[in-house]
Amino acid sequence: GAGVSQSPSNKVTEKGKDVELRCDPISGHTALYWYRQRLGQGLEFLIYFQGNSAPDKSGLPSDRFSAERTGESVSTLTIQRTQQEDSAVYLCASSFRGGNYEQYFGPGTRLTVT
Amino acid sequence: QQQVKQSPQSLIVQKGGISIINCAYENTAFDYFPWYQQFPGKGPALLIAIRPDVSEKKEGRFTISFNKSAKQFSLHIMDSQPGDSATYFCAASPRSGAGSYQLTFGKGTKLSVIP
Numbered sequence: 001g002a003g004v005s006q007s008p009s010n011k012v013t014e015k016g017k018d019v020e021l022r023c024d025p026i027s028g029h030t031a032l033y034w035y036r037q038r039l040g041q042g043l044e045f046l047i048y049f050q051g052n053s054a055p056d057k058s059g060l061p062s063d064r065f066s067a068e069r070t071g072e073s074v075s076t077l078t079i080q081r082t083q084q085e086d087s088a089v090y091l092c093a094s095s096f097r098g099g100n101y102e103q104y105f106g107p108g109t110r111l112t113v114t
Numbered sequence: 115q116q117q118v119k120q121s122p123q124s125l126i127v128q129k130g131g132i133s134i135i136n137c138a139y140e141n142t143a144f145d146y147f148p149w150y151q152q153f154p155g156k157g158p159a160l161l162i163a164i165r166p167d168v169s170e171k172k173e174g175r176f177t178i179s180f181n182k183s184a185k186q187f188s189l190h191i192m193d194s195q196p197g198d199s200a201t202y203f204c205a206a207s208p209r210s211g212a213g214s215y216q217l218t219f220g221k222g223t224k225l226s227v228i229p
């Protein structure tokens with residue numbers, strides 16, 4: 001079956017512009033996660049959605065970052081007024097449920113802020 | 115504060131050799147320890163995971179060893195193959211309750227297996 005898909009695969013933007021990244025989770029997965037992977041670093045948790053519960057936004061690094069999810073489907077991560085330090089690969093993952101269920105990752109969106 | 119420390123950063127192993135990657139954690143609430151494999155341009159994929167009620171788990175050529183008292187766990191890849199060349203990440207999360215979905219990752223180990 002189809003895995004987690006993300007778009008765009010690459011995004012180059014100018015400092016100060018807003019960007020929107022999209023994630024399509026695996027059908028039937030109620031939990032969705034966003035992570036950031038900076039060059040040479042591990043993955044940093046950003047935000048978690050589980051069903052219709054309030055999302056856990058504790059990992060968002062600043063108020064320039066926000067994310068939405070429509071029901072148990074598509075999610076978008078928005079970064080406003082991008083800065084050069086926002087350059088990273090943004091990974092989305094989904095799992096059957098929250099908790100320690102296996103997280104399936106998408107291929108990521110590589111964001112470069114010039 | 116880095117909660118999961120992974121070493122080495124990079125590793126070169128000859129084909130057929132044993133690759134060993136180590137991780138140490140600080141948070142005693144961590145109770146689930148997965149390892150992920152990531153190829154260039156791809157997202158991480160779960161390789162093997164362990165809970166601390168066992169000291170070792172083996173799946174094919176991959177083995178996790180876990181030392182709860184030392185708060186350390188390691189990945190052993192036996193008979194390493196060139197196709198194993200990838201970046202490996204250890205991770206940890208609480209087993210249940212608040213934050214049980216939130217994986218904390220090590221910084222990764224780039225493994226190169228040379229013929």
